[in-house]
Amino acid sequence: MDSSHSEDIPKHVRKYVVVFVALLALTMITVTVSYLHLEKTAAITVALIIATVKGSLVASYFMHLISEKKMIYMALILTALFFVVLMGLPLLHHADPILYK
Amino acid sequence: MEIPYTIAARPDTGLFNAKMGIWLFLASEVMLFGALFTTYILLRVGAPEWPHGELDVPLATINTAVLISSSITMVMAWASLMMKQFNKYKLYMGLTILAGVIFLVIKAFEYGHHFETGELPSKSTFLAIYFTMTGLHGLHVVGGMIVNSYFWGPGSRMWKTEPARFTNRVEVAGLYWHFVDLVWIFLFPVLYLL
């Protein structure tokens, strides 16, 4: 158990509430932006940036990742790398095919 | 015979066993949903056209807010245990479960509407990936709710005999639940907004 937390819990609760409000705000922003019908690349970029920010807030504060131990970070960085590989390489394949005329 | 480090953290890793275990499990879940996101991208890039306007954005926005709320109630449930306030824990955990119910009810409504209008997974690649991804996510929500309900109900008896171990269990269940919220944070814009 993370005994370091026991005394600071009230401070953490304040952080949770701030993050909660931020998440709701970002949700409203991303929905509003979608109604602007931006051009495809811009729309994807903005939506993914907002989602990444939201996800990072959940991970860092609700999941306490911001103060987690090295081993967890290592496992997650490894996972993130393989996630990128899994997504990227098939797309590269798709982008560089041998086409038969 | 006792398994060490089920409650106290092991000094060199700084973790208790279940915390390491749940993070590793979540890593595997990242790869699972990652494969589905890859599928989505590949199929959409290869498609001559992609439907728009078939999904109910306002309803899904509400659902997003519901899940986000359930995340803060979940972490508050754990914080309450850390502050030895068992009644607050019951309140917050109860709210978390309720939020999960609301999420699933809204989803059932969405699905029902699609089925009524003949919008089945077999109708288009878009619907196929939509149902598969939200369906799998929904199954994860159900799983989380079963665990949370157990910890709200019969499992909460452990608070009286082994409070530290129980607090750890709730923390670990919370990590899983936050991950379910995290997946939806990406699913929602990708499927509904783009």
Add this chain to the structure above:
Amino acid sequence: MTHPVHAGAHTDLHHHGEQSFWRQYVFSTDHKVIGIQYGITSLFFLFFGFTLMMLMRWQLAYPGEALPIIGSIFGQDNMPDGIMLPEFYNQLGAMHGTIMVFLGVVPLAVGAFGNYVVPLQIGAPDMAFPKLNMTSYWVYFIGGITMLGSFFIPGGAAQSGWTSYPPLSDITVPGFWGGQTFWLIGMVFLITSSLLGSVNFIVTIMQLRTKGLSLMRLPFFVWSQLVTAFLLLLAFPPLEAAGVLQLMDRIAGTSFFLPSGLVVSGQIIPNTGGGNPLLWQHLFWFLAHPEVYVLILPAMGIVAEVIANNTRKPLWGYKSMVYSIIFLGFISFIVWAHHMFLTGMGTAISAFFQTTTMIISIPSVIVLSCLFISLYGSSMRFNTPMLFALAFLPMFGIGGLTGLPLGLAASDIALHDTYYVIGHFHYVVAPGTIFALFAGIYYWFPKATGRQMNEPMGKLHFWGSFVCMNVIFFPMLIQGLAGVSRRLYDGGQQYAHAQGVLYLNEVMSIGAWVMCLFQFVFIINFFMSMRKGKKVEENHWHATTLEWAAAPTPPVPHGNFKTIPEVHHGPYEYSVPGQAKDYNPQNEPMKA
């Protein structure tokens, strides 16, 4: 300084004598019982998968001829008048591969050996999550039953290769009652079992190492299981996702893998199309390539233990071996499309995968070289486990070397989907991994039972298997180079380019059937020795690692050790000058 395990707060487990038969032997949470359950179940599946292959080999040796005596038991749907139909041959082929890899080798290497040995080697009372461990076994069991059950449904078992490529796998015997659907459901169970297990292994190894057991003092076998667990954890989920997608295609009418305008038997299929068959291949091979390292790493681990013990010398290059397998595990995630060189990939991406594939051969060579060098200057003991471990080295060497022309895109054009591929991977898995697993069984049998297996029978088993393995698999390399394709139900009879090498089919088949006879020697030895084998002392092999040095033989049912061991030095302190014995157990400090 060790301290006694105390009968203090029993949070998890009751006293040994208080448990019912069901809790003690069937639904046990003790890693040793679970390890043995995995062991017996996986050995059964290995033999079953072997039987499927022996059936196939009849058809390959004598295409179109009725199988005498037993041919009729397979029914008119599969072997009318004892003559094998192509559909049945394909079922045997797909299920042979699936069962050997997923129900046989990995559960034996990881579920059985990993579960039984790892906690003992790290000085732990059990795995980190004993109930999860039990769940993993039973989910594996259900997956296995599902796979076996698929033979008995109308339409038979999956018949699209263990690789299950769509569109064929999507459309063959469609719907829920097709064998492919059962294959997919079975795989979901097996993958779940594997994921739960891999979490258990990583947490156990990282968290439950006893005092003094730093990472670089771990036996190499434990390192191999740690890397394997990471591979299983991160590589399996995409296949699980793909399995769900294929299930949707087969049952819900989706078209994840079905391209638009697909024509089957002269008719356009009614699905929406828009799918991508290559998507399946990417998701499948993303797992299946790391999977082959899952097949080999525990084997390397076992061979390292047996070699260190029977050369009475420390392993040469332990650190290099550890760093090599960590590097290997990492690279294994970025080589997969060397299985897809002929799918229309462009030269840039082919070059990428070719390069990473060449790079990944380096750590394997390092490990093999270190094991070879470890033999130099040794006081070698030629017992049965050592014979199998020694044979592993050149056999894995042949397997690895034959992989090189496959990893190079240009030569792969000629060799892809030929018997050369089958020869290559069988060399690695059969006289490679399976020999290592035999070594492990002969080596750890005394630990689990307190008795040794019969040595002359063991040596007979070894020599017979060794000769037969080469008789079976070497000709495949020759046939492949001649251009004979794989998965042909008549072994290439109809192809002009195969005529010159067709005679080898009968040779290989006889080799397979003779090999079966030698396996009976092993089976008899195994069961007979459990009852009547010569009883042995606690540390029969005079080994240094904790499972021999610190745990009783057989180990204490719950808790493993009478006192928790403390580790003082590395795992292979054999023949250290100035010490009293030629082996220094890890839990005994060495004389200064």
